[in-house]
Amino acid sequence: MFEFFANIFGYLLELLYNLVNNYGIAIILFTIVIKLILLPLSIKQQRTMKKSAKIQEKLKVIQFKYKNDPEKLNQEMMALYKNEKMSPFSGCLTAIVQLILLLSIFYLVRSPLTFMEKMNTEDINKYVSQLQEEEKQVSSVYPEIDLIREYKFLKEKNPDDQNIEKLNLQMNFLGLDLSKVPQQNMTDYTVYIIPALYILSSFISIRMTTAMQKKMNKKNKENSGVIDGETGKELVVKEENNEMDAVMQTNKMMSWMMPIMSISIAFVAPLGLALYWLVSNVLMIAERLVLNKIIKTEEE
Numbered sequence: 001m002f003e004f005f006a007n008i009f010g011y012l013l014e015l016l017y018n019l020v021n022n023y024g025i026a027i028i029l030f031t032i033v034i035k036l037i038l039l040p041l042s043i044k045q046q047r048t049m050k051k052s053a054k055i056q057e058k059l060k061v062i063q064f065k066y067k068n069d070p071e072k073l074n075q076e077m078m079a080l081y082k083n084e085k086m087s088p089f090s091g092c093l094t095a096i097v098q099l100i101l102l103l104s105i106f107y108l109v110r111s112p113l114t115f116m117e118k119m120n121t122e123d124i125n126k127y128v129s130q131l132q133e134e135e136k137q138v139s140s141v142y143p144e145i146d147l148i149r150e151y152k153f154l155k156e157k158n159p160d161d162q163n164i165e166k167l168n169l170q171m172n173f174l175g176l177d178l179s180k181v182p183q184q185n186m187t188d189y190t191v192y193i194i195p196a197l198y199i200l201s202s203f204i205s206i207r208m209t210t211a212m213q214k215k216m217n218k219k220n221k222e223n224s225g226v227i228d229g230e231t232g233k234e235l236v237v238k239e240e241n242n243e244m245d246a247v248m249q250t251n252k253m254m255s256w257m258m259p260i261m262s263i264s265i266a267f268v269a270p271l272g273l274a275l276y277w278l279v280s281n282v283l284m285i286a287e288r289l290v291l292n293k294i295i296k297t298e299e300e
Contacts, residue, residue, distance in 0.1 A: 006107035010115035024173025031279040109272040113144040117166040178272040194274040201281035
């Protein structure tokens with residue numbers, strides 16, 4: 001499945017590369033296009049978060065009233081979500097899309113000759129064999145990246161091979177070689193620049209998410225005295241606040257998982273992948289700020 005999406009993304013990245021003739025700029029433009037395509041999903045997600053915060057008080061009433069009747073509790077909760085035209089599983093779609101993007105883009109930047117240049121496996125294996133015959137180092141994980149790096153050598157060895165030009169990808173971006181893998185070039189300080197910026201942007205993004213969750217949690221705690229619509233009695237439910245604290249901690253842990261996994265991959269993958277994640281994070285931060293302001297204006 002991931003190879004299927006990597007192949008589709010490869011057509012887009014190749015189109016952009018042919019326009020700008022620079023892999024780094026093409027990655028940036030590619031990230032912007034992907035963000036624009038996913039913008040409707042992002043808007044829906046932001047509105048769902050806002051709507052979810054609003055129905056928390058109604059959920060607390062239901063949870064208190066039917067805490068000893070799990071079956072009735074589930075029925076009432078599903079009825080509430082239905083009345084509010086909201087799915088309790090709406091967040092799953094976003095997580096699935098993020099996972100598909102994460103692995104598909106990894107496949108794409110790991111094998112740009114296969115998915116971007118559409119080079120057949122036979123030619124790739126032939127060039128790899130030529131490098132191995134000359135005792136040049138070829139990674140078993142990123143052989144295509146090594147082929148791109150050894151383009152000039154392979155060009156001299158195959159002067160009449162037209163396919164060899166597909167290896168001539170401009171990987172230099174602002175003085176950084178996007179074909180380099182941090183794990184394989186640990187003495188080169190330049191390979192840490194993009195991952196470090198990505199870590200910084202991830203920290204900012206997580207802080208924003210945590211601040212939003214704290215704000216919603218504080219609001220719910222202030223409104224912990226809930227009026228039962230049927231009896232008119234106030235329901236002061238301290239355990240609900242404890243449950244919300246637990247949920248917040250879980251959400252906080254989940255918000256750290258994706259960046260930590262991405263950072264781990266970024267150090268063992270070509271820098272082109274880290275650049276994609278960095279630009280994606282910067283765009284996501286800007287997107288959240290703008291969408292929050294727009295949605296807040298709509299609500300007012």
